[in-house]
Amino acid sequence: MIIDGLNKKEEERVSKKLKTPRIKYRKIRGARDESSPLIRLADSLAGFFRDCKEKQPYTKDLYRLMVKRGFVKEIYK
Incomplete structure (x- = not known):
């Protein structure tokens, strides 16, 4: 799981919080949007x-086209 910024x-804090509701993940990592085109x-x-x-x-026309x-x-009507 990659979280921006x-x-x-x-x-560490997010990892502990996610363990409480038993959300499965392999690793949590922070990333800045400037460092990765995928994050951007x-x-x-x-x-x-x-x-x-x-x-x-x-957004109306672009969303319809997408x-x-x-x-x-x-997801939105």
């Missing part, structure tokens, strides 16, 4: 879907 101390992509998509949920006007082309499953 997590430092070593926070990694995930961060951008998370922001886009947050904007979809908040019904930002710019669903139509099969990039995402429809």
